[in-house]
Amino acid sequence: MKGLLGRKVGMTSIYNAAGQSVGCTVIELGPCVVTQVKSTDTDGYNSLQIGFAEAKEKNTTQPLKGHFKKANTTPKRRVQEFRDFNIDKQLGDTITVVDIFAEGDAVTVVGVSKGKGFQGGVKRYGFAGVGDQTHGQHNRLRSPGSVGASSYPSKVFKGQRMAGRTGGDQVTVTKLKVVKIFAEQNLIVVKGAIPGHKNSFVTVKKK
Amino acid sequence: MDFIRFVGQQCARDISKFDFFRPGDNVAVTYEIVEGDKKREQTFRGDIIKIKGEGISRSFTIRKISDGIGVERIFPFNCPALTNIVNLKKGRVRRAKLYYVRGQVGKAARIREKKFVQSIAENLKGKKRKWTFDNSVLYV
Numbered sequence: 001m002k003g004l005l006g007r008k009v010g011m012t013s014i015y016n017a018a019g020q021s022v023g024c025t026v027i028e029l030g031p032c033v034v035t036q037v038k039s040t041d042t043d044g045y046n047s048l049q050i051g052f053a054e055a056k057e058k059n060t061t062q063p064l065k066g067h068f069k070k071a072n073t074t075p076k077r078r079v080q081e082f083r084d085f086n087i088d089k090q091l092g093d094t095i096t097v098v099d100i101f102a103e104g105d106a107v108t109v110v111g112v113s114k115g116k117g118f119q120g121g122v123k124r125y126g127f128a129g130v131g132d133q134t135h136g137q138h139n140r141l142r143s144p145g146s147v148g149a150s151s152y153p154s155k156v157f158k159g160q161r162m163a164g165r166t167g168g169d170q171v172t173v174t175k176l177k178v179v180k181i182f183a184e185q186n187l188i189v190v191k192g193a194i195p196g197h198k199n200s201f202v203t204v205k206k207k
Numbered sequence: 208m209d210f211i212r213f214v215g216q217q218c219a220r221d222i223s224k225f226d227f228f229r230p231g232d233n234v235a236v237t238y239e240i241v242e243g244d245k246k247r248e249q250t251f252r253g254d255i256i257k258i259k260g261e262g263i264s265r266s267f268t269i270r271k272i273s274d275g276i277g278v279e280r281i282f283p284f285n286c287p288a289l290t291n292i293v294n295l296k297k298g299r300v301r302r303a304k305l306y307y308v309r310g311q312v313g314k315a316a317r318i319r320e321k322k323f324v325q326s327i328a329e330n331l332k333g334k335k336r337k338w339t340f341d342n343s344v345l346y347v
Contacts, residue, residue: 009210009211010210010211011211012211012214012215012262012263012264013263013264014214014218014263015218015220015285015286015287019239019286019287019288021283021286026210026211028210180214180217182213182214182217185210185213187210187213187214189214
């Protein structure tokens with residue numbers, strides 16, 4: 001699967017050909033540097049490792065410094081491997097948006113969702129809450145209700161959905177349409193929302 | 208670099224052919240509507256009561272009294288359905304958002320007109336938005 005690493009810029013809206021306003025996300029995608037090439041002969045499978053975003057030299061470990069030096073490039077903050085990339089690039093080459101994506105493509109975006117802290121069942125799992133503000137609810141409008149039966153099984157089953165730390169998970173969004181590409185600025189505009197906050201790292205993949 | 212603004216600029220439509228207007232102006236807005244597979248144009252004439260937003264999401268609200276009932280429409284400046292905007296009367300108003308007209312009926316709901324001495328539009332090549340006032344102050 002081909003893909004590139006990028007950064008979420010933010011959301012805006014664009015008018016399509018039919019005159020409708022479409023909510024879109026702008027992603028700064030690449031340019032990425034090939035930091036390692038794996039092949040069937042040496043590693044047992046084909047893949048490409050690419051890096052994105054400049055890292056500070058002092059924050060890079062010695063082993064990684066050597067790794068980037070091999071590819072004749074500067075240290076990168078994000079490094080990711082893509083299996084079966086199938087693109088004619090060598091170690092140290094740069095991959096840009098237009099090498100992989102075109103307008104109209106359906107892409108998959110992977111990112112880490114915004115952290116929401118400790119949240120109750122209503123926000124975390126979409127529980128309905130208890131009734132309305134009527135029916136004698138004194139102070140438990142958003143309580144989870146029963147968490148299981150009584151004497152049998154005499155315990156709460158594992159995996160019972162309860163309140164807890166929410167967000168900050170890896171989220172994959174599939175079939176997002178590429179609305180526009182600005183090659184010079186390394187920008188890609190996709191229809192719809194993607195996980196994460198502004199400036200968060202995302203991976204954009206294409207079959 | 209502000210990429211959101213950049214994308215907005217790249218995707219914005221050319222609105223320079225529309226008349227410039229401000230809140231209080233009486234404006235005729237022509238827009239396309241699709242009925243089945245036919246397209247036709249319709250004009251909505253009324254007073255501008257609000258201009259809000261910036262960049263690609265900038266929009267204006269226009270209000271008229273139709274058969275004694277107030278009707279408001281909101282148009283984004285970048286809406287592709289907009290075909291023309293003609294500024295018919297400049298209004299003399301003292302605020303940017305004219306929400307107060309919603310509560311007024313009859314004569315009270317009128318907006319006083321601002322009279323011009325002359326339009327110098329022809330001198331400025333297509334930029335209809337420039338006018339002179341009584342005091343000959345150029346207003347852009």
